[in-house]
Amino acid sequence: MPSDAFDQTKTALLTLGGQRVWSLMVTLFGDLAQADGSSIDGPVLSAVMTEMDVRPEAVRVALHRLRNDGWIVSQKQGRTRRHALTPTSRQETLRASARIYSSPNAQEPGWQLLVLEDSGTVPREEMAEQGFAPLVPRVFLGSAASRPPKNALVLSGGQTPDWLREQIGAQMLEAEYSALLPILKHASTSLDSGTLDALQTTVLRCLIVHNWRRIVLRHPTLPRALLPKDWPGHSCHVLVDTLLNSFPRPSPDEILPS
């Protein structure tokens, strides 16, 4: 087992920052127990969090918070507690998963440019949720697959000058992707599929998905025609996809030796 490579990857991903325990747990439940009826037993949860260097006390606090927020329900089953997503959080998780686990090779849609009637018509946040990135006041770009707000002026995109790609790229978290990229590259070359046990695989997946989703969910999904040709987000996407396919999700019951 190439534990050095695994430990290096784990440490690097944990060091990237933004690793709040409750947030890590949101990722874990999203990756491991998203399916309807799926849950994670207390001992499994403890083992995974310990492997990610989280202390038991911090796990308890995070669980408490997530239960209070209606994100997780916990039920006693004999002597163990089982933790599961609630119907609401499962739905939200599913929606985010469409982006987090999307294929980097999916058919590329075209793009469109919108002009809103005035700057107050639709708030910027709502436009971002609908998949549109701002270019100049009242003007937004997005995938042809995104639904434009009612009454907007809509034009189909064509050729894109380089300056447009750069201006859009500036909002597409290039620094964040550039920090993640070398870690993913190192992981993909140094880790052999089949060499990690179920617990390590769970941790590896959780940390990859966690660092990936922290970036990818903060910007709209734009067609590559709108992005700088060397945008690091795309390389990250390819590596995340490759790694998650090389290290498939274990079943929650096989993580701890029974």
Added chain:
Amino acid sequence: MPSDAFDQTKTALLTLGGQRVWSLMVTLFGDLAQADGSSIDGPVLSAVMTEMDVRPEAVRVALHRLRNDGWIVSQKQGRTRRHALTPTSRQETLRASARIYSSPNAQEPGWQLLVLEDSGTVPREEMAEQGFAPLVPRVFLGSAASRPPKNALVLSGGQTPDWLREQIGAQMLEAEYSALLPILKHASTSLDSGTLDALQTTVLRCLIVHNWRRIVLRHPTLPRALLPKDWPGHSCHVLVDTLLNSFPRPSPDEILPS
């Protein structure tokens, strides 16, 4: 000869304002003596200007100014002076004529939207000269026949929401066209073609073209798809075209009885 109707039209057009004598004379030369080698004799010029209520002294001052500006050359021919456009002013006149005398029924091109790289790339005046109207900073609309500046993002126009037509219409001199429209309507119903003599025809044409060009040259030519459905500029265009066709340009030599 329905001199009442002619006088009413003449007075109404003269009253619209902006009738500087030198500018009226630019219009007159443009309408009457645009052709290469064409000129206007002093007595004809005096007769036309007098018919437009301009005093001889004002004509002399304007002629002096236009000669100084290189717009007009005057040559003695026996006892009369002949005035003509210079090669430069003829070229400029020809360029403006393409718009002033355009047919309102010309094939409608599509439209396009441009986004410039930054707000300093191309000055607004230059964009207007190229036929583009501003919509929001860095964003311009124009006919598909206009040539976009190098390196702009260019999108082909499609459906236009009403608010877009209104926002564009707001820059398209609706008030000015609305002031001209009733005069043109009155002229087209009250004046019978063939009832005016050559001098009156010359004056009528000059005043129509003058008031029309003062508006039409101040905004880019946009396809109707971009304009409010009730934009008065189009009705004016139709009437100007009808009137100029009903009262064809006399030859400069037939204006005064010989």
